[in-house]
Amino acid sequence: MxxxxxxxxxxxxxxxxxxxxxxxxxxxxxxxxxxxxxxxxxxxxxxxxxxxxxxxxxxxxxxxxxxxxxxxxxxxxxxxxxxxxxxxxxxxxxxxxxxxxxxxxxxxxxxxxxxxxxxxxxxxxxxxxxxxxxxxxxxxxxxxxxxxxxxxxxxxxxxxxxxxxxxxxxxxxxxxxxxxxxxxxxxxxxxxxxxxxxxxxxxxxxxxxxxxxxxxxxxxxxxxxxxxxNDRSMVRAGMCDYEDCAMHVIATVVSRPTENRAVLDAGSKALTSDLLGFADHGRMIGYPEASIAKLSEEHAVVDLSRSQQKPQIGERVRIIPNHTCVVSNMFDKLVFHRDGVVTRIEPVSARGQVV
Amino acid sequence: MxxxxxxxxxxxxxxxxxxxxxxxxxxxxxxxxxxxxxxxxxxxxxxxxxxxxxxxxxxxxxxxxxxxxxxxxxxxxxxxxxxxxxxxxxxxxxxxxxxxxxxxxxxxxxxxxxxxxxxxxxxxxxxxxxxxxxxxxxxxxxxxxxxxxxxxxxxxxxxxxxxxxxxxxxxxxxxxxxxxxxxxxxxxxxxxxxxxxxxxxxxxxxxxxxxxxxxxxxxxxxxxxxxxxNDRSMVRAGMCDYEDCAMHVIATVVSRPTENRAVLDAGSKALTSDLLGFADHGRMIGYPEASIAKLSEEHAVVDLSRSQQKPQIGERVRIIPNHTCVVSNMFDKLVFHRDGVVTRIEPVSARGQVV
The missing domain is CATH 3.20.20.10 (Alanine racemase)
Structure with missing residues (x-):
């Protein structure tokens, strides 16, 4: 990092x-x-x-x-x-x-x-x-x-x-x-x-x-x-476009147990379970028909049944989270970049400050 | 602490x-x-x-x-x-x-x-x-x-x-x-x-x-x-009783805007949004008919419409979370006690370790 x-x-x-x-x-x-x-x-x-x-x-x-x-x-x-x-x-x-x-x-x-x-x-x-x-x-x-x-x-x-x-x-x-x-x-x-x-x-x-x-x-x-x-809920609200979402969660496809199932290494301890009215857990960039159907703590199960494109094991995917404010709070540090080059790493100084 | x-x-x-x-x-x-x-x-x-x-x-x-x-x-x-x-x-x-x-x-x-x-x-x-x-x-x-x-x-x-x-x-x-x-x-x-x-x-x-x-x-x-x-989902599974739930989240009633609404100071940044199939966000001890109906990041909105007992502003309530494993991961430290007296405070050393 x-x-x-x-x-x-x-x-x-x-x-x-x-x-x-x-x-x-x-x-x-x-x-x-x-x-x-x-x-x-x-x-x-x-x-x-x-x-x-x-x-x-x-x-x-x-x-x-x-x-x-x-x-x-x-x-x-x-x-x-x-x-x-x-x-x-x-x-x-x-x-x-x-x-x-x-x-x-x-x-x-x-x-x-x-x-x-x-x-x-x-x-x-x-x-x-x-x-x-x-x-x-x-x-x-x-x-x-x-x-x-x-x-x-x-x-x-x-x-x-x-x-x-x-x-x-x-x-x-x-x-x-x-x-x-x-x-x-x-x-x-x-x-x-x-x-x-x-x-x-x-x-x-x-x-x-x-x-x-x-x-x-x-x-x-x-x-x-x-x-x-911004986040997926802001796009739905008409407040912005997907291109205006500054936060992405990068995850890796770690398994493809069946033709229509992919498993990612980002679960509810990264994305959180906040649905905000959505039926699934974020939008996978480049896979608009894929649905992040189920989260456990460290896994996301992706339903590919409606997706022509199917990501391969080892592929890195980028997710626009449903709700950005809760995702920051899961991490001790956030990574910043321009055009994919890391510019700085900032501690999330008030992370977990709930009292 | x-x-x-x-x-x-x-x-x-x-x-x-x-x-x-x-x-x-x-x-x-x-x-x-x-x-x-x-x-x-x-x-x-x-x-x-x-x-x-x-x-x-x-x-x-x-x-x-x-x-x-x-x-x-x-x-x-x-x-x-x-x-x-x-x-x-x-x-x-x-x-x-x-x-x-x-x-x-x-x-x-x-x-x-x-x-x-x-x-x-x-x-x-x-x-x-x-x-x-x-x-x-x-x-x-x-x-x-x-x-x-x-x-x-x-x-x-x-x-x-x-x-x-x-x-x-x-x-x-x-x-x-x-x-x-x-x-x-x-x-x-x-x-x-x-x-x-x-x-x-x-x-x-x-x-x-x-x-x-x-x-x-x-x-x-x-x-x-x-x-x-243990947690609320384990009680539902028949694995234990409420008395076997070692983790409680203590929250304070900060508002009673209406007869049937209480607001607590614990939201999704404390309890998480994990529902695990439940319709609401945890069980309030002593208020079995109260429903933690809605979470925002730092507030819980409690529906008291079916609850005879209605907690007062300033009252401390104890919540058995739906899912204990994700709650630990929100906090830098957990507080331990015997009979309500603090015995130790442990850092959650692997908190946020998702890679």
Missing amino acids: SVGYSINDLLTPVVVIDETVMESNINVAQQYFNRIGRNFRPHIKTHKIPALASLQVAAGAKGINCQKISEAEVFADAGFTDILITFNMLGDARLDRLKALNAKVDLQVVADNGLVVEGLATRFNENAPLKVLVECDTGSERNGVQTPEEAVELAKQIDQKSGLTFHGLLTYPKPSSEADVEAFFAKTIDLLKREGLECPVVSHGGSPSLFDSDLVKCATEHRAGTYIF | SVGYSINDLLTPVVVIDETVMESNINVAQQYFNRIGRNFRPHIKTHKIPALASLQVAAGAKGINCQKISEAEVFADAGFTDILITFNMLGDARLDRLKALNAKVDLQVVADNGLVVEGLATRFNENAPLKVLVECDTGSERNGVQTPEEAVELAKQIDQKSGLTFHGLLTYPKPSSEADVEAFFAKTIDLLKREGLECPVVSHGGSPSLFDSDLVKCATEHRAGTYIF
């Missing part, structure tokens, strides 16, 4: 990132947000590599988005100073770490319920207040207050704490739900105004409908992670 | 292993194989921790089973001297590593096709020959020769190479297929005998029907991994 070598010499399975495609993905997204005049805050969950976040910030991103405090600490240590953590913070030890982090960087967190707000209030005071966004469930049915009225109640609760600053609204939306997001945000902003509450940040997000972000007119910011590498 | 602390003080999500349950699982399996007079070779893929393999060997296991060469190297460095790698070895760099490993430990590998045998033959000679088992597909439809006749042809090919020793047969069986395995092996052994080929090892495997291994009468060895921790 050395710089200057061909990626064809790397032992499989291995994750390779095409630098040229990645740079294009970074620039195309940033140019879109420049054009519509909106802040863009990349989510680092997709790569967990400070050097890549630096490229995103250099291209024009305003700060970064982390999902967990342990990720945020890695990126703060790497020098990032504008960090949003989009997770409810609970627990004494975690709140202590949050306080230490807030002393070091320009930090924002979210809350979607009063217990989280009460916990945050125990750790912060007016000398070093913490910025808190209210997370809104605009249709993705995960975290979030359910109505604009609930959002305003929580904003008021935050505003009443001397150590907390109500800083705005945030949603993790269902893809292609811009009208619903806009309606939820617009009504909430109107209600906040009546209460005399400022709402400096309105944070929309997601890669699948990134290029429709302008339809959410009241948003001030967009967050997205997957767009930097 | 310190020895002597309560596991209730650990930041979530965290994987905890009950030492007492684990020791019982190790002993019950080993006693079964002692009773039926069969070698037992634990598969280290489930834990990837040398200290646990030491417990398995101390209990009476004959050597260990690894799936990839990079795993085997970690365990050889940790002092294990009897290693079976159950994977077709291909590629110059990998064969070089295999040769180095064979010089260091008592090594066996598998092959299910002639190209793999030809590759192995280029690296080994009669001074330090390599033992090769023929992998047989007895119904699991993954790797393996398809018929006893094919097995014998491959055994002859191995036997003709001066650097290779035909050492026996191996299968990764479909669960509860003991009659099929016995029939395949018995016929192959008979054909081998007619060719004058010795077959010292006949290796059967799998945790789900581990305690039916005696039904495969001609087997000399059994391989299994999952049994050390």
